[in-house]
Amino acid sequence: MTLKKVNPDLEKERSTCTFNIEELTNLLDTGAHCTAERRAVEDKVFSVKELKDEIPDEFLSHKERYENAIRKSVFLHKVLQETGVKRGVYNRSDKSDFRTTYYSIFKDGSPFMLQYSMFVPTILGQGDSEQVELWYKRALNMEIIGTYAQTELGHGTFIRGLETEAVYDEKTEEFILNSPSLSSYKWWPGGLGHTTNYCIVMAQLKIKGKPYGMQPFIVQIRDEETHMPLPGVKVGEIGAKLAFNTVNNGFLGFEHVRIPRRHMLMRFSQVSKDGKFTSSANPKLAYGTMVMVRVTIVNSAATYLSRAVTIAIRYSAVRHQSKLKQNEPEPQILDYVTQQHKLFIGIATSHAYMFCSYWLWDVYVMYQKEQNVGNFDRLPELHALACCLKVISSSDCTGLVEKCRMSCGGHGFMMSSNLPQLYGISTATCTYEGENTVMLLQTARALVKAWELGSRGRPFSPTMSYFAEKNVPSKWDSSLEGILNAFQKVSIGKLSSSVSSLQEYTKSGLSAEDAWNKASVQLIGAAEAWGRAVVLSIYKSEIERYGQTVSPALKSVLFDLVELYYVHLTLEKMGDLLLYTQLSEKDVVSLRKKYEDLLEKIRPNAIGLVDAFDYRDEVLNSTLGSYDGFAYERLMTEAMKSPLNAEPVNQSFHKYIKPLMKGKL
Numbered sequence: 116m117t118l119k120k121v122n123p124d125l126e127k128e129r130s131t132c133t134f135n136i137e138e139l140t141n142l143l144d145t146g147a148h149c150t151a152e153r154r155a156v157e158d159k160v161f162s163v164k165e166l167k168d169e170i171p172d173e174f175l176s177h178k179e180r181y182e183n184a185i186r187k188s189v190f191l192h193k194v195l196q197e198t199g200v201k202r203g204v205y206n207r208s209d210k211s212d213f214r215t216t217y218y219s220i221f222k223d224g225s226p227f228m229l230q231y232s233m234f235v236p237t238i239l240g241q242g243d244s245e246q247v248e249l250w251y252k253r254a255l256n257m258e259i260i261g262t263y264a265q266t267e268l269g270h271g272t273f274i275r276g277l278e279t280e281a282v283y284d285e286k287t288e289e290f291i292l293n294s295p296s297l298s299s300y301k302w303w304p305g306g307l308g309h310t311t312n313y314c315i316v317m318a319q320l321k322i323k324g325k326p327y328g329m330q331p332f333i334v335q336i337r338d339e340e341t342h343m344p345l346p347g348v349k350v351g352e353i354g355a356k357l358a359f360n361t362v363n364n365g366f367l368g369f370e371h372v373r374i375p376r377r378h379m380l381m382r383f384s385q386v387s388k389d390g391k392f393t394s395s396a397n398p399k400l401a402y403g404t405m406v407m408v409r410v411t412i413v414n415s416a417a418t419y420l421s422r423a424v425t426i427a428i429r430y431s432a433v434r435h436q437s438k439l440k441q442n443e444p445e446p447q448i449l450d451y452v453t454q455q456h457k458l459f460i461g462i463a464t465s466h467a468y469m470f471c472s473y474w475l476w477d478v479y480v481m482y483q484k485e486q487n488v489g490n491f492d493r494l495p496e497l498h499a500l501a502c503c504l505k506v507i508s509s510s511d512c513t514g515l516v517e518k519c520r521m522s523c524g525g526h527g528f529m530m531s532s533n534l535p536q537l538y539g540i541s542t543a544t545c546t547y548e549g550e551n552t553v554m555l556l557q558t559a560r561a562l563v564k565a566w567e568l569g570s571r572g573r574p575f576s577p578t579m580s581y582f583a584e585k586n587v588p589s590k591w592d593s594s595l596e597g598i599l600n601a602f603q604k605v606s607i608g609k610l611s612s613s614v615s616s617l618q619e620y621t622k623s624g625l626s627a628e629d630a631w632n633k634a635s636v637q638l639i640g641a642a643e644a645w646g647r648a649v650v651l652s653i654y655k656s657e658i659e660r661y662g663q664t665v666s667p668a669l670k671s672v673l674f675d676l677v678e679l680y681y682v683h684l685t686l687e688k689m690g691d692l693l694l695y696t697q698l699s700e701k702d703v704v705s706l707r708k709k710y711e712d713l714l715e716k717i718r719p720n721a722i723g724l725v726d727a728f729d730y731r732d733e734v735l736n737s738t739l740g741s742y743d744g745f746a747y748e749r750l751m752t753e754a755m756k757s758p759l760n761a762e763p764v765n766q767s768f769h770k771y772i773k774p775l776m777k778g779k780l
């Protein structure tokens with residue numbers, strides 16, 4: 116099929132863009148040098164023919180898909196090694212540490228994913244210098260391939276309830292790993308099924324019968340030559356899932372498997388040869404990898420959404436349907452304001468979480484530096500921020516990815532659009548690295564504690580400082596500052612009501628735990644409200660900061676999106692605002708008009724805005740979202756790859772249908 120260069124609809128859209136697309140790309144990539152570096156890596160990666168799929172993955176069997184993913188992972192590793200990309204070392208954004216490039220090769224994840232995302236970072240974060248020296252090099256060279264094995268069949272959320280034991284035997288200076296029950300089997304770790312030969316096992320340390328809490332151990336599970344499971348190791352794959360089907364998530368059980376003492380990662384806690392336990396300065400340091408991954412999820416969520424919204428907006432610009440005016444041709448569906456309502460918030464939300472993720476990453480890096488000199492003061496706030504922003508970014512972005520899919524009508528249901536797969540990998544972020552409700556409850560725990568300490572005169576941490584302000588009613592103000600203040604009032608109001616309920620429930624005789632459980636719906640509302648106030652505040656302040664350095668044309672568009680985000684959220688959360696602020700019906704009417712005006716203002720820049728995410732066709736992997744906009748031609752080309760189209764009549768016709776038709780069954 117010969118294609119014209121670009122669909123005229125997209126050509127027209129690109130001509131109405133009011134800002135410099137490259138300038139926005141550089142800003143989103145955290146610098147022009149990051150864009151250049153990323154593009155150079157992409158040029159290299161996408162020129163490797165072995166990394167292209169001849170048959171779409173969805174037409175392969177489960178086993179074939181796994182084998183294909185392994186083949187590609189190995190080629191990709193080689194290419195990235197040649198380009199000098201540091202694997203296992205996170206950066207501020209998915210794009211600048213090449214996660215997006217990496218994972219675009221796999222629509223459904225790579226079996227090496229956990230090697231890079233958690234195995235190596237845990238060695239770096241939890242190992243002492245000697246252990247890092249030994250294991251990091253081996254892992255980086257892929258001499259060993261590992262994963263992070265924490266979750267068990269019986270427990271994922273409640274880490275203190277994990278059953279896998281590591282019992283110290285001082286006679287042999289070894290730990291004995293044991294899985295005492297079926298529910299203690301590790302369940303879920305990526306790559307564990309048939310890919311990894313080592314793993315970090317989180318297990319309950321016991322010395323002379325005394326428990327010392329959960330600690331990380333590096334455990335060999337397969338022979339380095341034959342890849343056979345080692346004696347006492349029971350390992351396999353957990354089966355088909357909603358997504359991540361090429362990640363090779365696995366199960367693992369131990370029958371008294373012995374490992375050397377120095378295989379416990381000992382940066383924070385140590386066990387001496389004679390079985391003396393030295394505790395870390397803060398027992399929660401063993402949970403450090405989770406904090407780091409939660410921080411990175413905020414950027415990943417924004418990135419998944421930016422890919423989905425690019426596909427949906429490009430498709431909406433080339434798709435024509437129905438009639439707006441009787442005597443005119445069918446309009447682009449992007450001209451329907453309801454379509455703009457579904458999609459433009461996706462661009463704004465992606466920006467909001469991207470800019471917040473850069474800020475959060477900087478907070479994390481600052482904490483890391485302080486932690487290295489024994490200062491853990493920032494940890495409780497960082498933990499609350501990482502939990503809460505992980506939750507609202509993953510749930511908002513996943514909801515919007517699904518909205519993007521539905522906005523493409525029937526074609527969004529096609530696997531070749533890549534929207535179903537994007538939904539799959541996005542929705543997983545709501546569960547992994549801490550199930551979202553549980554993470555909100557962790558956030559609420561920190562907020563209630565801060566509130567109670569604050570009421571006794573203790574200072575609030577920076578993101579909670581507005582708790583100190585009295586919740587006095589003030590006139591509604593629809594400026595950005597006014598809306599931010601209003602959301603802070605909602606946050607104070609919800610937290611204050613939750614604390615009052617907790618106090619009333621305990622006063623009425625409930626235990627602290629029962630009171631907490633009874634008030635928990637309110638508590639997760641208070642946690643979410645705090646997260647909203649943080650995101651509104653950081654998104655605005657980051658754009659104000661960048662606004663001073665970018666061109667006036669770009670600054671104007673960036674603020675259109677900030678306003679859209681603010682007004683959209685105000686209309687969405689109207690109930691809360693009516694309860695806790697002076698918002699009136701008249702204000703709502705004028706905000707609705709403001710919202711409609713903003714959609715109209717953003718419309719000419721819609722394609723420019725998604726082009727600025729700078730996703731090559733190979734990254735989007737979508738028949739609907741390609742840069743040239745030839746969606747129908749691509750849909751047909753992909754349909755022809757269905758194995759059923761290889762022959763005009765399938766044998767089942769002769770075997771079953773024909774006898775049925777002839778009444779000969």
Ligand SMILES: CCCCCCCCCCCCCCCCCCCC(=O)SCCNC(=O)CCNC(=O)[C@H](O)C(C)(C)COP(=O)(O)OP(=O)(O)OC[C@H]1O[C@@H](n2cnc3c(N)ncnc32)[C@H](O)[C@@H]1OP(=O)(O)O
Pocket residue numbers: 195200201202203204205212213214217228231232263265266271272273274275305399402403405406408415494495498546547548549550553557560561564
């Ligand atoms: C080219 C290649 C480039 C490569 C680059 C890199 C590639 C990266 C690829 C990126 C792709 C990313 C893909 C990632 C894939 C990941 C797959 C998913 C992996 C997992 O899911 S691993 C398993 C995760 N599991 C969890 O998250 C479990 C959740 N549960 C918990 O965290 C805890 O159990 C919970 C709920 C916090 C409760 O713990 P508990 O011990 O019971 O604590 P308490 O409630 O009693 O609280 C005590 C006290 O501690 C504080 N606390 C709790 N947790 C933390 C923490 N993590 N840090 C700091 N403090 C913490 C808590 O606030 C309490 O404080 P108090 O002062 O109130 O006492």
Ligand SMILES: Cc1cc2nc3c(=O)[nH]c(=O)nc-3n(C[C@H](O)[C@H](O)[C@H](O)COP(=O)(O)OP(=O)(O)OC[C@H]3O[C@@H](n4cnc5c(N)ncnc54)[C@H](O)[C@@H]3O)c2cc1C
Pocket residue numbers: 229262263264265266269270271272273302303304305359364543546547548549550551552553556
């Ligand atoms: C795609 C994917 C990849 C994964 N990869 C890995 C990996 O590589 N390594 C690894 O170790 N793990 C991995 N996991 C496991 C993951 O971390 C856990 O599934 C997750 O932490 C949730 O725990 P759970 O499954 O035990 O859920 P549960 O805790 O059983 O949650 C079930 C329900 O119970 C509720 N609930 C639980 N506790 C509470 C509470 N205290 N208060 C209120 N409600 C509660 C939850 O809100 C939820 O609604 C992965 C999971 C997925 C889906």
